[in-house]
Amino acid sequence: MVRPALTLTLLLAAAVSADEYYIYYSLTSRDLIAVEESLKISRAMTPLRGAAEPLCSFETDEESFTSFAAKNRMKLAECLLENSASIRSYSLFSSMTSQKKIDILTTPVLPVQVEFNDGLVTIKKIQQTDSNR
Protein backbone atom coordinates (compact mmCIF):
# COMPACT_ATOMS: atom_id res chain seq x y z
CA MET A 1 0.00 0.00 0.00
CA VAL A 2 2.85 2.31 0.87
CA ARG A 3 4.87 1.57 -2.26
CA PRO A 4 2.21 2.65 -4.85
CA ALA A 5 1.58 5.88 -2.94
CA LEU A 6 5.30 6.64 -2.89
CA THR A 7 5.60 5.90 -6.60
CA LEU A 8 2.65 8.17 -7.36
CA THR A 9 4.19 10.98 -5.31
CA LEU A 10 7.51 10.58 -7.08
CA LEU A 11 5.82 10.59 -10.49
CA LEU A 12 3.85 13.72 -9.64
CA ALA A 13 7.01 15.40 -8.37
CA ALA A 14 8.79 14.51 -11.61
CA ALA A 15 5.89 15.75 -13.72
CA VAL A 16 5.62 19.13 -11.96
CA SER A 17 9.11 20.11 -10.90
CA ALA A 18 9.69 23.71 -9.93
CA ASP A 19 13.22 25.05 -9.71
CA GLU A 20 14.32 28.51 -8.78
CA TYR A 21 16.85 30.54 -10.71
CA TYR A 22 18.28 33.98 -11.09
CA ILE A 23 18.37 35.23 -14.68
CA TYR A 24 20.23 38.16 -16.19
CA TYR A 25 20.35 39.22 -19.83
CA SER A 26 22.57 41.80 -21.48
CA LEU A 27 22.94 42.93 -25.08
CA THR A 28 25.39 45.43 -26.52
CA SER A 29 24.99 46.80 -30.02
CA ARG A 30 27.35 49.14 -31.79
CA ASP A 31 26.24 51.15 -34.82
CA LEU A 32 23.05 49.04 -35.10
CA ILE A 33 25.01 45.76 -35.06
CA ALA A 34 24.74 43.38 -32.11
CA VAL A 35 28.26 42.81 -30.86
CA GLU A 36 27.84 41.10 -27.52
CA GLU A 37 25.10 39.17 -25.83
CA SER A 38 25.01 37.29 -22.57
CA LEU A 39 22.34 35.31 -20.80
CA LYS A 40 23.32 34.26 -17.31
CA ILE A 41 21.38 31.69 -15.35
CA SER A 42 22.17 30.67 -11.82
CA ARG A 43 20.29 28.24 -9.66
CA ALA A 44 19.17 29.86 -6.42
CA MET A 45 21.31 28.63 -3.54
CA THR A 46 18.62 29.31 -0.96
CA PRO A 47 14.86 28.91 -1.45
CA LEU A 48 13.25 32.05 -2.79
CA ARG A 49 10.30 33.27 -0.82
CA GLY A 50 7.67 35.55 -2.22
CA ALA A 51 4.62 35.60 -4.44
CA ALA A 52 5.15 33.97 -7.83
CA GLU A 53 3.59 35.77 -10.78
CA PRO A 54 3.41 34.06 -14.21
CA LEU A 55 5.72 35.70 -16.72
CA CYS A 56 5.61 33.51 -19.81
CA SER A 57 5.25 29.92 -20.91
CA PHE A 58 6.63 27.92 -23.83
CA GLU A 59 6.20 24.50 -25.33
CA THR A 60 9.37 22.48 -25.28
CA ASP A 61 10.82 18.98 -25.56
CA GLU A 62 13.73 19.80 -23.28
CA GLU A 63 13.97 18.35 -19.83
CA SER A 64 16.03 20.93 -18.07
CA PHE A 65 15.76 24.69 -17.95
CA THR A 66 19.41 25.26 -18.84
CA SER A 67 19.15 23.23 -22.06
CA PHE A 68 15.87 24.99 -22.89
CA ALA A 69 17.50 28.40 -22.32
CA ALA A 70 20.48 27.46 -24.48
CA LYS A 71 18.24 26.54 -27.42
CA ASN A 72 15.61 29.27 -27.01
CA ARG A 73 17.74 32.21 -26.01
CA MET A 74 15.79 34.78 -28.03
CA LYS A 75 12.39 33.69 -26.73
CA LEU A 76 13.63 33.86 -23.18
CA ALA A 77 15.29 37.23 -23.76
CA GLU A 78 12.08 38.69 -25.20
CA CYS A 79 10.16 37.40 -22.20
CA LEU A 80 12.63 38.96 -19.77
CA LEU A 81 12.83 42.24 -21.68
CA GLU A 82 9.07 42.60 -21.74
CA ASN A 83 9.05 42.42 -17.97
CA SER A 84 11.66 45.11 -17.47
CA ALA A 85 14.63 46.48 -19.39
CA SER A 86 17.22 49.11 -18.77
CA ILE A 87 18.68 50.92 -21.77
CA ARG A 88 21.82 53.01 -21.82
CA SER A 89 22.81 54.63 -25.07
CA TYR A 90 25.84 56.71 -25.97
CA SER A 91 26.24 58.53 -29.29
CA LEU A 92 29.01 60.69 -30.59
CA PHE A 93 28.63 63.14 -33.45
CA SER A 94 31.78 64.81 -34.65
CA SER A 95 31.88 67.46 -37.37
CA MET A 96 28.13 67.01 -37.95
CA THR A 97 28.47 63.30 -38.75
CA SER A 98 27.66 60.31 -36.59
CA GLN A 99 30.83 58.67 -35.40
CA LYS A 100 29.83 56.09 -32.85
CA LYS A 101 26.64 54.77 -31.29
CA ILE A 102 26.53 52.20 -28.51
CA ASP A 103 23.34 50.77 -27.01
CA ILE A 104 23.50 48.61 -23.90
CA LEU A 105 20.30 46.77 -23.07
CA THR A 106 20.15 44.89 -19.78
CA THR A 107 17.54 43.29 -17.60
CA PRO A 108 17.74 43.45 -13.86
CA VAL A 109 18.70 40.21 -12.14
CA LEU A 110 15.35 38.47 -11.91
CA PRO A 111 14.48 35.68 -9.44
CA VAL A 112 12.25 33.18 -11.23
CA GLN A 113 10.54 29.91 -10.60
CA VAL A 114 10.57 27.51 -13.52
CA GLU A 115 8.05 24.70 -13.82
CA PHE A 116 8.23 21.84 -16.30
CA ASN A 117 4.90 20.20 -16.83
CA ASP A 118 4.13 17.83 -19.68
CA GLY A 119 6.15 19.58 -22.37
CA LEU A 120 5.30 23.05 -21.15
CA VAL A 121 7.74 25.28 -19.35
CA THR A 122 6.26 28.06 -17.25
CA ILE A 123 8.40 30.88 -15.94
CA LYS A 124 7.13 32.79 -12.95
CA LYS A 125 8.83 35.80 -11.48
CA ILE A 126 9.16 35.89 -7.73
CA GLN A 127 8.35 39.20 -6.15
CA GLN A 128 10.67 39.44 -3.24
CA THR A 129 9.88 42.02 -0.63
CA ASP A 130 12.49 43.41 1.73
CA SER A 131 11.15 41.33 4.59
CA ASN A 132 11.48 37.95 2.86
CA ARG A 133 14.84 38.45 1.18
Add this chain to the structure above:
Amino acid sequence: MKKWSLLALTLVSTALMAETCPTPQVEKCQDSENGGAVKERTIVTPKAAIGKVEPIQATEPAKAGCDTCTLSQNNTIHFQVVGQGVAPVNTVSPAQAMALAKRAAIADAYRQLGEKICGVRVEGRDLIRNMMISRSTVRTQIDAMIKNAKILDTKFKDGLCEVEMEVTLNGKEWYARLSR
Protein backbone atom coordinates in the same frame (compact mmCIF):
# COMPACT_ATOMS: atom_id res chain seq x y z
CA MET B 1 42.83 107.79 -73.81
CA LYS B 2 44.00 105.56 -71.00
CA LYS B 3 43.87 108.49 -68.57
CA TRP B 4 40.24 109.24 -69.46
CA SER B 5 39.13 105.67 -68.93
CA LEU B 6 40.93 105.52 -65.57
CA LEU B 7 39.24 108.78 -64.51
CA ALA B 8 35.82 107.47 -65.56
CA LEU B 9 36.38 104.28 -63.57
CA THR B 10 37.37 106.26 -60.49
CA LEU B 11 34.24 108.41 -60.77
CA VAL B 12 31.97 105.40 -61.11
CA SER B 13 33.53 103.66 -58.09
CA THR B 14 33.24 106.86 -56.01
CA ALA B 15 29.58 107.15 -56.92
CA LEU B 16 28.99 103.53 -55.95
CA MET B 17 30.74 103.98 -52.61
CA ALA B 18 28.65 107.05 -51.89
CA GLU B 19 25.57 104.97 -52.55
CA THR B 20 26.50 102.05 -50.35
CA CYS B 21 28.23 103.85 -47.48
CA PRO B 22 26.13 106.11 -45.29
CA THR B 23 26.87 109.82 -45.47
CA PRO B 24 28.27 111.05 -42.17
CA GLN B 25 26.30 113.86 -40.57
CA VAL B 26 28.33 116.46 -38.75
CA GLU B 27 26.68 117.83 -35.68
CA LYS B 28 28.00 120.76 -33.71
CA CYS B 29 27.50 120.87 -29.98
CA GLN B 30 28.77 122.96 -27.09
CA ASP B 31 30.80 121.24 -24.41
CA SER B 32 29.70 122.74 -21.10
CA GLU B 33 32.47 121.08 -19.09
CA ASN B 34 35.26 122.43 -21.27
CA GLY B 35 34.45 126.10 -21.04
CA GLY B 36 31.79 126.04 -23.69
CA ALA B 37 34.13 125.03 -26.49
CA VAL B 38 32.40 124.03 -29.66
CA LYS B 39 32.96 120.38 -30.54
CA GLU B 40 32.20 118.66 -33.77
CA ARG B 41 30.69 115.22 -33.55
CA THR B 42 30.33 112.97 -36.51
CA ILE B 43 27.24 110.80 -36.55
CA VAL B 44 27.07 107.94 -38.97
CA THR B 45 23.59 106.60 -39.54
CA PRO B 46 23.81 103.06 -40.83
CA LYS B 47 21.77 102.30 -43.85
CA ALA B 48 19.28 99.56 -43.37
CA ALA B 49 20.58 96.59 -45.30
CA ILE B 50 17.79 94.22 -44.46
CA GLY B 51 14.28 94.83 -45.50
CA LYS B 52 11.50 95.27 -43.04
CA VAL B 53 10.77 92.07 -41.18
CA GLU B 54 7.15 91.30 -40.86
CA PRO B 55 6.13 89.84 -37.52
CA ILE B 56 5.43 86.15 -37.71
CA GLN B 57 1.79 85.38 -37.41
CA ALA B 58 1.04 83.22 -34.43
CA THR B 59 0.15 79.73 -35.51
CA GLU B 60 -3.03 78.08 -34.42
CA PRO B 61 -2.80 76.48 -31.02
CA ALA B 62 -2.93 72.72 -30.76
CA LYS B 63 -6.39 71.33 -31.03
CA ALA B 64 -8.11 71.12 -27.73
CA GLY B 65 -9.25 67.72 -26.60
CA CYS B 66 -6.29 65.81 -28.06
CA ASP B 67 -6.10 63.08 -25.45
CA THR B 68 -3.19 61.18 -26.93
CA CYS B 69 -0.75 64.14 -27.21
CA THR B 70 0.29 64.69 -23.62
CA LEU B 71 0.09 62.58 -20.56
CA SER B 72 -2.34 63.67 -17.89
CA GLN B 73 -3.76 61.99 -14.83
CA ASN B 74 -6.83 60.83 -16.67
CA ASN B 75 -5.54 59.54 -19.99
CA THR B 76 -3.37 56.79 -21.39
CA ILE B 77 -0.84 57.33 -24.16
CA HIS B 78 0.90 54.86 -26.45
CA PHE B 79 4.46 55.24 -27.62
CA GLN B 80 5.17 53.35 -30.82
CA VAL B 81 8.63 53.11 -32.36
CA VAL B 82 10.38 51.19 -35.10
CA GLY B 83 13.85 49.97 -34.20
CA GLN B 84 16.37 49.04 -36.88
CA GLY B 85 19.16 46.52 -36.75
CA VAL B 86 21.75 45.45 -39.29
CA ALA B 87 23.02 41.91 -39.72
CA PRO B 88 26.77 41.64 -39.17
CA VAL B 89 28.94 40.53 -42.08
CA ASN B 90 30.88 37.73 -40.41
CA THR B 91 28.10 35.31 -39.44
CA VAL B 92 27.99 31.54 -39.70
CA SER B 93 24.54 31.31 -41.29
CA PRO B 94 21.75 33.62 -42.55
CA ALA B 95 19.63 32.54 -39.58
CA GLN B 96 22.29 33.77 -37.18
CA ALA B 97 22.55 37.04 -39.10
CA MET B 98 18.80 37.55 -38.87
CA ALA B 99 18.74 36.73 -35.17
CA LEU B 100 21.54 39.20 -34.47
CA ALA B 101 19.87 41.87 -36.60
CA LYS B 102 16.68 41.39 -34.61
CA ARG B 103 18.54 41.77 -31.33
CA ALA B 104 20.13 45.01 -32.52
CA ALA B 105 16.73 46.24 -33.70
CA ILE B 106 15.22 45.52 -30.29
CA ALA B 107 18.00 47.48 -28.60
CA ASP B 108 17.42 50.38 -31.01
CA ALA B 109 13.68 50.31 -30.35
CA TYR B 110 14.28 50.43 -26.60
CA ARG B 111 16.65 53.36 -27.13
CA GLN B 112 13.97 55.25 -29.04
CA LEU B 113 11.41 54.55 -26.33
CA GLY B 114 13.89 55.78 -23.72
CA GLU B 115 14.44 58.92 -25.78
CA LYS B 116 10.74 59.64 -25.95
CA ILE B 117 9.83 58.85 -22.37
CA CYS B 118 12.85 59.84 -20.31
CA GLY B 119 14.63 62.29 -22.61
CA VAL B 120 18.19 62.69 -23.85
CA ARG B 121 21.18 64.28 -22.18
CA VAL B 122 23.10 66.30 -24.77
CA GLU B 123 26.61 67.63 -24.34
CA GLY B 124 28.23 69.79 -27.01
CA ARG B 125 31.86 70.84 -27.26
CA ASP B 126 33.48 73.18 -29.75
CA LEU B 127 37.23 73.59 -29.89
CA ILE B 128 38.20 76.96 -31.33
CA ARG B 129 41.77 77.47 -32.45
CA ASN B 130 43.04 80.63 -34.17
CA MET B 131 39.51 82.05 -34.26
CA MET B 132 38.25 79.00 -36.14
CA ILE B 133 36.29 75.94 -35.04
CA SER B 134 38.75 73.11 -35.34
CA ARG B 135 36.66 70.39 -33.71
CA SER B 136 32.97 70.18 -32.92
CA THR B 137 31.56 67.21 -31.03
CA VAL B 138 28.11 66.41 -29.71
CA ARG B 139 27.61 63.56 -27.26
CA THR B 140 24.18 62.24 -26.40
CA GLN B 141 23.32 59.91 -23.55
CA ILE B 142 20.17 58.03 -22.66
CA ASP B 143 19.58 56.15 -19.45
CA ALA B 144 16.10 54.71 -19.10
CA MET B 145 14.16 51.86 -17.61
CA ILE B 146 11.31 50.50 -19.72
CA LYS B 147 8.71 48.07 -18.48
CA ASN B 148 6.03 46.17 -20.37
CA ALA B 149 7.13 47.13 -23.87
CA LYS B 150 5.59 44.84 -26.46
CA ILE B 151 6.94 43.77 -29.84
CA LEU B 152 4.14 44.25 -32.37
CA ASP B 153 5.81 43.28 -35.62
CA THR B 154 9.17 42.17 -37.01
CA LYS B 155 10.25 42.64 -40.63
CA PHE B 156 13.39 41.55 -42.47
CA LYS B 157 14.47 43.14 -45.72
CA ASP B 158 17.89 43.25 -47.39
CA GLY B 159 19.83 42.51 -44.24
CA LEU B 160 17.90 45.11 -42.25
CA CYS B 161 15.57 44.11 -39.47
CA GLU B 162 12.80 46.40 -38.30
CA VAL B 163 11.05 45.80 -35.01
CA GLU B 164 7.87 47.68 -34.21
CA MET B 165 7.50 48.17 -30.49
CA GLU B 166 4.88 49.76 -28.30
CA VAL B 167 4.61 50.80 -24.70
CA THR B 168 1.56 52.16 -22.95
CA LEU B 169 1.74 54.77 -20.23
CA ASN B 170 -1.13 55.01 -17.84
CA GLY B 171 -1.57 58.55 -16.54
CA LYS B 172 -2.85 57.43 -13.16
CA GLU B 173 0.37 55.59 -12.45
CA TRP B 174 3.00 57.58 -14.36
CA TYR B 175 1.90 61.21 -14.51
CA ALA B 176 3.02 61.99 -10.97
CA ARG B 177 6.42 60.34 -11.48
CA LEU B 178 7.21 61.79 -14.88
CA SER B 179 6.00 65.32 -14.17
CA ARG B 180 8.48 65.85 -11.33
